[in-house]
Amino acid sequence: xxxSLPMCSVDFMDTSLSAEEQAISDRITELRVQLxxxxxxxxxxxxxxxxVMHADxxxxxxxxxxxxxxxxxxxxxxxxxxxxxxxxDILTTDEQHVVLPNLRAGCSMADMATLTxxxxxxxxxxxxxxxxxxxxxxxxxxLADDGGSFLVPVTYMNSSADLKDFVGRHGxxxxxxxxxxxxxxxxxxxxxxxxxxxxxxxxxxxRNTGSLMGIDESLMPTWTPGIGAMGAIKGSRIILWHGFCxxxxxxxxxxxxxxRAREPEGIVVVHPECPKETVDVSDANGxxxxxxNFVQQQAPGARIAIGTEINMVxxxxxxxxxxxxxxLDDEICPCSTMYMIHPAYLMDVLERIIDGEVPNHIxxxxxxxxxxxxxxxxxxxxxK
Ligand code: SF4
Numbered sequence: 001x002x003x004s005l006p007m008c009s010v011d012f013m014d015t016s017l018s019a020e021e022q023a024i025s026d027r028i029t030e031l032r033v034q035l036x037x038x039x040x041x042x043x044x045x046x047x048x049x050x051x052v053m054h055a056d057x058x059x060x061x062x063x064x065x066x067x068x069x070x071x072x073x074x075x076x077x078x079x080x081x082x083x084x085x086x087x088x089d090i091l092t093t094d095e096q097h098v099v100l101p102n103l104r105a106g107c108s109m110a111d112m113a114t115l116t117x118x119x120x121x122x123x124x125x126x127x128x129x130x131x132x133x134x135x136x137x138x139x140x141x142x143l144a145d146d147g148g149s150f151l152v153p154v155t156y157m158n159s160s161a162d163l164k165d166f167v168g169r170h171g172x173x174x175x176x177x178x179x180x181x182x183x184x185x186x187x188x189x190x191x192x193x194x195x196x197x198x199x200x201x202x203x204x205x206x207r208n209t210g211s212l213m214g215i216d217e218s219l220m221p222t223w224t225p226g227i228g229a230m231g232a233i234k235g236s237r238i239i240l241w242h243g244f245c246x247x248x249x250x251x252x253x254x255x256x257x258x259x260r261a262r263e264p265e266g267i268v269v270v271h272p273e274c275p276k277e278t279v280d281v282s283d284a285n286g287x288x289x290x291x292x293n294f295v296q297q298q299a300p301g302a303r304i305a306i307g308t309e310i311n312m313v314x315x316x317x318x319x320x321x322x323x324x325x326x327x328l329d330d331e332i333c334p335c336s337t338m339y340m341i342h343p344a345y346l347m348d349v350l351e352r353i354i355d356g357e358v359p360n361h362i363x364x365x366x367x368x369x370x371x372x373x374x375x376x377x378x379x380x381x382x383x384k
Contacts, residue, residue, distance in 0.1 A: 021050060024343045028054050031350035039353070040073035041346075042088070044080035045288040046309040046338040051079045051346060060288040061087070061157045062176035066380065068092055075099060075353050078362070079341045081107045085362040086161040087174075090372045098362045099353070101345035105337050107158050109273075112243035113201035115162045117225040118153075121241075122170075122198065125223070126151055129234050131195055133170060140171030141190060141378070149194040152187040156180075156202045157379075158245075161364045161372050163200070168374030175379055177272050177287035180209040182382040184238070196236055198223075201243030208272040208279050210238045217276075247335050248273035251307035255328045256281045259305040268328065269294050270307030278307065288312060295320060309335050 017025060032039060032054065042064045043055030052058055057067045061084050068076055068088035076092065077099045078085040083106075089098040126133055131151040134140035143150055153172035155163050164174055171190065175183030187197045199206035203222055210220050215238060221231030224242040233239055251274045259266055268282040269291055279285045284294055291308060298304060300322040306313045307328040317325040352359040364372065 017050065021343065024347050025050065025053070028343065028347050028350060031347070031354060034354060035075065035350065037072075038074040039077065039350075040067070040071045040075070041077045041079060042067060042084075044084065044338065045292070045312045045315075046335050047079050047341060048311055048334075048339065049315065050343045051341055052315070054343075054346065055079060060176065060178060062178040062287070063289060064088070065091060065157070065176075065376065068098075069380065071096070075358075077101065077346065077349060079346065081105045081110075081337050082362070083107055083110045083158055083160060086364050087157060087164070087372075087376060089362050089364045090161065090164070090369055090376055097358045099349050099358065100360050100362050101349050102340045102342070103360050105340040107337055109156075109201055109243050109245045110158045110160055113155075113159060113163060113225075113241055115160070115166060118163060118166060118198075118200060118241075121223050121225065121239075122151070122153070122166075124228065125196075125198060125233055125239060128229075129196065129236075131191075134172070134190065135170045137171070140169075143171065143190040143192070146192070148192060150191045151195065152191045152197050154183055154187050154197050154199045154206075155375065156200070156205055159201055162368050164375045165368035165371035168371030168376075168378075172375060173378040173382070174375040177205055178289060179379065179382060180205055180272070181212060183379060184209055184213060186378065186382050188237075196233075197238045198241075199238050200241030202245065202273055203240040203242055204244055204248070204275055204279075205272050206238055206240040207276050208274075208285065210240075211276060245273040247309055248307065249275060251275070251278050251328050253277050253281050255307075256305070259326075259328065263303045263305070263324075266303040266305060267298065268305045268307070270328065274307050282307065292316065295323070295325065298323060309338070311335075311338070 041055050043052045043058045065087050069091040075097050085098050085100040132148050134150050153167045153170050155167045157176045173183050219237040221229045221236050222240045223229050256268050269284045270282045272285050295316050303324040305328045313327045349359045
């Protein structure tokens with residue numbers, strides 16, 4: 001096995017634990033046994049190995065939201081970032097408690113769209129385009145036969161709960177990178193042939209998915225709060241919020257070219273949060289689960305460069321010693337907020353749960369739960 005190590009000083013490939021780390025790991029194992037079926041630990045692919053080893057399920061945000069919705073555990077400890085834990089809380093009952101081991105674990109992309117900004121954009125886009133807000137209909141999702149032209153909101157899972165509530169109330173849908181095509185099609189079916197979608201907060205996922213669906217880039221203007229649209233929004237099909245992922249925007253066309261020059265038979269697979277130019281020159285793109293499956297399907301000896309978060313790339317390299325796997329950017333650092341979930345925090349919240357507390361309890365206010373649930377349930381009901 002070979003893997004290009006990142007230049008930042010983190011222990012991606014060092015799976016040996018220090019005595020202190022081993023003691024923490026052993027204690028987490030004991031606490032999991034004590035809590036038994038009352039506890040479910042969910043781990044995102046971007047978590048470090050010393051967290052993943054304790055997860056009941058490892059997956060992308062779509063799979064983990066499904067697992068949360070299906071679970072009957074009293075405590076769901078979400079080893080991911082804040083918006084994921086919020087979604088788990090929305091999809092579970094009042095008797096279940098969702099815990100985030102470190103409350104500082106947010107997502108810089110999710111922070112790029114606030115409810116206030118989206119409401120301003122929504123009103124301005126409706127004023128400029130003359131499109132109809134689905135909320136004005138008695139059934140905001142039964143629009144297909146209405147004959148009107150609507151503006152339908154679609155939010156990426158990587159957004160705060162109040163934005164999911166906005167989307168749900170305005171006849172829209174939540175999506176993940178796994179089902180973005182299905183979610184956009186769902187939205188277009190309701191918007192009508194002359195309608196449009198407002199997609200937030202990740203411009204790259206929206207643009208890449210729109211392109212995959214055959215939409216010309218000229219029909220996908222970008223909206224920046226405080227500035228407005230870059231390009232004509234009247235007659236457009238997808239208005240893309242200006243947000244981006246600080247990890248995935250680092251993957252570039254020159255990196256792909258450098259890898260191909262070095263590895264003429266090499267394969268490049270990237271996440272659709274990468275810029276479109278990078279996605280366009282790659283061999284494949286898809287969600288973290290897609291990337292896992294894609295690597296699995298490659299023949300022994302395959303030489304693969306991956307454009308996604310380094311913890312996941314390093315884990316894939318460990319799992320596939322018969323393939324050469326490297327990160328497309330050899331200077332990339334991990335998602336800094338995902339990395340805030342340290343095993344010591346996981347141990348601490350489990351100790352406190354045993355003591356009768358519900359630490360770092362993620363509770364989405366009831367006032368925004370109903371709309372958020374609508375948006376999430378629409379997402380869970382569509383095919384990919
Ligand atoms: S990888 Fe990017 S989108 Fe995912 S949690 Fe980190 S900052 Fe957010």
